Amino acid sequence: MASLGPNIDELMQALRCLPGVGPKSAQRMTFQLLERNRDGAERLMLSLQAALQNVRHCQRCRILSETELCSRCSDPDRRQDQLCIVEMPSDVLAIEQATAYQGQYFVLNGHLSPLDGIGPETLGIPTLIRWLDSQETEEIILATNPTVEGEATAHYISELARARQIRVTRLAHGIPLGGELEYVDSTTLSHAFAGRGTV
């Protein structure tokens, strides 16, 4: 492909670090930013700069945070004895939005994946162990994803909890509300069937 100049080429390349952006979309984005939306390009540049400078991780729960402790960890009104463990920051936002949960969170920022070199250290398990050993925890809610890696990670953590006699719960599997039976995948359906309850 012919080049329009080194800065334009470099911008196209840099945009490809965004998830889901291939060479064609990177080119479209580059022309859009430079041709029609320089204000948007400048806003994006400044917001990247500010975020890189100011966004760190909460020292307690490891969620992305602009303060040393995130707003949930520094809220004295939340229960201290419930701990919900999730894979990603977006999971915290989803649970906060959907439920009335008022306990603590711990964000793994991933799941165990030995082949990718992601072990307990990367997921902050030493920090989690210090947490469990230093403060009373009544219940650990394992809210990792229902994938092979998420289940393996949940199993690993449940062993840590069991060794400390902490009760462990797991989000219920089943038919999504409003979902139609015939469109639910068979693993979910079999889970839901086995976990049926009296009405």
Add this chain to the structure above:
Amino acid sequence: MASLGPNIDELMQALRCLPGVGPKSAQRMTFQLLERNRDGAERLMLSLQAALQNVRHCQRCRILSETELCSRCSDPDRRQDQLCIVEMPSDVLAIEQATAYQGQYFVLNGHLSPLDGIGPETLGIPTLIRWLDSQETEEIILATNPTVEGEATAHYISELARARQIRVTRLAHGIPLGGELEYVDSTTLSHAFAGRGTV
């Protein structure tokens, strides 16, 4: 949706200026950049900064360029008497890559669209008129898109050319090479049928 902090929110908002990026992808991109790829985020920030500073338009053909005249306009070996008019910078790259064309280009950076306030001024038509009046042009190749707006824009420019007795050509319409007849839309098929040639 709960907020993780003002800088994080602002980055999510800013990413939505990219074409095809809605709230969900903006959130995914934000977490990806801040959680897993800070080097990529920094590279994107620096490349936006450099591009905003260094990328302007070629003063002759209006393509995005980092120099006053683009590489094609400053190439003395290209024919001066052929002028290909396109809507977008990407069209120049596509034609350069696909054909042996060695003439000049003029980039409209859009098409006539009165409802969006895009008239001849916005498309650089005054510059184009000065070009046509100041230098010998043997042929104008109208390579705008085969859409209603592209055709209207082509018609407008062909009137300018006709008034100056300049020959105007248009890219041929027809069945794409390797395309199967039954998958070609009916307008294209009717064009191709009407334009059939002896073999």
